Amino acid sequence: MKLTRRDFAAGVVAGLAAPHIITSARAQGATIKIGMCAPVTGPAAESGRYAIQGAKLALEAVNKAGGILGKQAELIIEDDQTTNPGIVLAFSKLAAQSDIVGFLGSIRSTQVHAMAPDVLKLGKPVMIGGTDPNLTHMGNQWLFRFRPNDSYSGRVIAEYGVNTLGKKKWAVLHSTDAFGTAGGKALTAALEKLGAPPLLDQGYANQSQDFTPVVLAIKQSGADILGSYFTFENDLGIFARQLRQLGVNIPWVGSPSIVNITALKLAGPALYNTYGVADYAEDSSEASKAFGKLYRDAVKVAPDNQSSWPYDAVTVLAAAINKAGSTEPAKIREAILSIKKFPGAEGEYNFDQNGDGLHGYNIVKNDKGNIVFDKHIEFND
Amino acid sequence: MDLVLQLLFTGIGIGAVYALVALGFVLIFRATNVVNFAQGEFSMVAAYLMVVFAVDLGWPYWLSFLIALGGMALLGVIFNLGVYYPLRHRTFLPVIIATIGASILLSNSVLAIYGPQPQVLQGWFDTPGIQLGPVYLDSQYLLIIAVTIALVFFNYWFFEKTLLGKKLQATSQDKEMASLLGISVSTMIMITFIYSAVLGGLAGILVAPVLFVSIQMGSTIALKAFAATIIGGFGDVAGAIIGGLALGVIETFGAAYISVPYKDGFAFLVLVAFLIFRPQGIFGERVAEKA
Incomplete structure (x- = not known):
């Protein structure tokens, strides 16, 4: 078969167009x-x-x-x-x-x-x-x-602790990753607005094997309530056990990880009677x-x-x-x-122009291992 | 003072865990001249074996403990035959890479079989701890410290007073000479792997009630234990124990008095300082032995 100039040109065009056609066809695929x-x-x-x-x-x-x-x-x-x-x-x-x-x-x-x-x-x-x-x-x-977002969780933790539980001497404990740092800052800012700046603002590195120095710092600070932002459940479980073992029994309001299934399984009774902000409450x-x-x-x-x-x-x-x-x-x-x-x-x-869909949190309580809905706190700003 | 005592107890407890794993590093290094990077995974596997026998099957704790350690001895044999033995005539690098590969294989095998969920393993004692004046003594940490002390004496007796221990020492010092004296070098190395796997497993089982049983538990401990062996003096049994305990105490006090988030940093800062100023570690490698 003789290859004409026209056949060659058609071949080149088809070769160049094929990837685009295949991609478009895939984009308009069956699913x-x-x-x-x-x-x-x-x-x-x-x-x-x-x-x-x-x-x-x-x-x-x-x-x-x-x-x-x-x-x-x-x-x-x-x-x-x-x-x-x-x-x-x-x-x-x-x-x-x-x-x-x-x-x-x-x-x-x-x-x-x-x-x-x-x-x-x-x-x-x-x-x-x-x-x-x-x-x-x-x-x-x-x-x-x-x-x-954590500006709401921080505000809800602070408002619940100060206005509902009536506590003003706070220890704030948070992971030093992006989530924990932002959460800790938001909680501290909310507490300052409510006239209860934290007595202790303590960060920790993820995957810590021991929290004894942290628990002792909380004990020494004289705090009568603890607010926390934990990223990993293993850390939360180890901390919760050591907190109770070292005799610290002050009220504890935590970020959502405090009520997740893995944390409840690992920490068991050490988390009884704690409170958590929960975006999901059944x-x-x-x-x-x-x-x-x-x-x-x-x-x-x-x-x-x-x-x-x-x-x-x-x-x-x-x-x-x-x-x-x-x-x-x-x-x-x-x-x-x-x-x-x-x-x-x-x-x-209710999505705002920043892309945030939700603007409030639920407060739940760990009642002997059962997570019980307490109240919802919504913000309009 | 109360604070110092509490921190000292916790530091020694954590340090004892590092020491147990470090001991496994040292024994294998002495026998084979390579670092076994799967030593941490031995701890993790043993902890999961305990979960299988004591939690899932509900067998008595002591029986599960013995079976888990037996399983670790078997793993030591398989590890020796499958990872070290085929590469024994090669340089140290392929062997080290093989141990890293084995570590990945072990952790992913456990992940595939058991899933990613962290597990809870109860301790030996029903009482979580005792209050001794101002200091709370966690019963599991007390057990870990007691086992570490017992192992110090056991290792001394085993390596210095028994024929098998002396054969193991001879093998670690000079394989060719040991072989000329009629010692089966491959059997001695096999025994070393078994003993190291059991030691790593013991550490995992002891620490599991404190740190929970997870895929990552081994690697977290092993990193510190590796640092402890360098601080103590690579290749020195007493150094591994002292290095482990020192590391536990340093990081606990560093966290309490300087900075909690940089707790891990203190351990590695000490490691770097040792590498610069005293690379042979606290006890140093007894060069005369190797001569």
Whole structure:
């Protein structure tokens, strides 16, 4: 066969156009893909399993209800190894798949900070659970938060401790990672506003094996109440036991990790009668109760915030794409920000222009191992 | 003063754990001239074996303990045959890399079998601790300290007073000479691996009720134990124990009086100082022995 100049030119054009055509065809594929970075391995592997199960339950519900834009939705999971380099790698793998329309990032602020520059570069919506207030206030328009940020948790811990429990001599204990530092700062600022600046502001490094010096510092400070921001349940469990063993029995109001399933299992009675701010409290609303039942039936363990935020993230993302009628990132963003009074497992979503969906917290109490809803504190600012 | 006593007790308790794992590092180093980076994983595996036998199967604690240590002895044999023996004629680097590979294999195998959930293992005693005046003595730490002291005496007796111990020492000092004297070098190295695996396992079982049983528990302890062996003097049994105890006390006091977040930093600061000013460690390697 003789190759003419016209055949050659047609061949070159087809060769150049093929990748684009294949990519577009894939983007218009049979399913709508959502990427998820989750800790399948590493220190947070257990909570990662809960997160994946929460997201999968939401995906099943979305698909049962007709899917996204008439297509079935699919979850693509990459292991973030519970590390910052791990999540950067996981996100880059997902971002390389051009047919993924939206993503779920991490519940850990430090990991969200690590991936944030790549999120900005990609320009597609990423749902996050990290609660460092800065995440939605640093000019990254593609981050959408599905848990109340720490400026609210700090204010709720402070308000509950000062106004409900009547305590003014505070010890603040926090991890020195991004989450813990931001949380500790928010709590300290809230306490100062309420006229009760902390007597002790103590940081600790993650994966500590011993908290004796910390407990002794709390004891010596003369504090009559403890506020805490723990990142890992192992640390919380070790600290809680040593706190009680060394005879410190002051009231303790902690960040959400104090009421998560793993912490309750590890620390046992050492956490009895403590209080926690919980973005997820099963009895706080009808939507929370419904999620709780669904999760218990499917997974056979009690639900907590590790599973509730990915559940809400997938539900809201699907609703937003359906509302936008398009998978174009800018239109999805607009649709997410326009969501108001949306009943989720975590609470009622009213997105502000920063990308924060929730603006308040529940206070719960550990009543001999049972987490009991106490009250909800909402802020309008 | 109360504060100092409390910190001293905790520091010695934590240090004793480092010392037990460090001892495993030293014994293998003396016998093979390589560092076994899977030593921490031995602790983790033994702790999980305890969870399987004592928690899941509900067997008596002492029986589970003996079976777990027996399992560790078996792991020592497998480790020797599978990781060290095929590479015994190579330089130290391939062996070290093989031990790192084995450490990854062990932790991921446990992860695959048992899942990522941290587990709770009860201690030996029903009483969590005793209040002695102003100082609270955690019963598990008391046990760890007692076992470490007992091991100091046991090691002295074993290595200095028994024929097997002397054969092990001879092998660690000069393999060729030991072989000429009729000592089976490969058997001695096998015994060293078994003993090191059991020691690492013992540390894991003892510390599990304090730190919980998790995939990461071994690597966290091993890093400090490795530092302890360098501080004590690489290759020295007494040095490993003193180095471990010193590290535990230094980091506990450093955390209490200087900075909690930089607690781990103190341990490694001391390590760096030793590497610069006294690289042979507190006791130093007895060069005459190697000559």
